Amino acid sequence: MTHSAPRRARVRAPELTGKGGWLNTGDKQYTLADLRGRIVVLDFWKFTTMH
Structure with a gap:
């Protein structure tokens, strides 16, 4: 018996x-x-300065 992965919406x-x-x-x-x-590679970044 083989089990398949559940389908995702x-x-x-x-x-x-x-x-x-x-x-x-x-x-x-x-x-x-x-x-x-x-x-597609997405790179999310944020620049902040430390005070």
């Missing part, structure tokens, strides 16, 4: 928008449809 991701925009894309603004089927 598909969740739609929101479009990636915000103040910073896209970096290192040649000023192209991508949508999720543009990225579908591709491997």
Whole structure:
């Protein structure tokens, strides 16, 4: 008997928008449809100073 992994519900991701925009894309603004089927690495970071 083989056991398959339970099916997960598909969740739609929101479009990636915000103040910073896209970096290192040649000023192209991508949508999720543009990225579908591709491997995408997202790096979220925040710069703060310690006082």
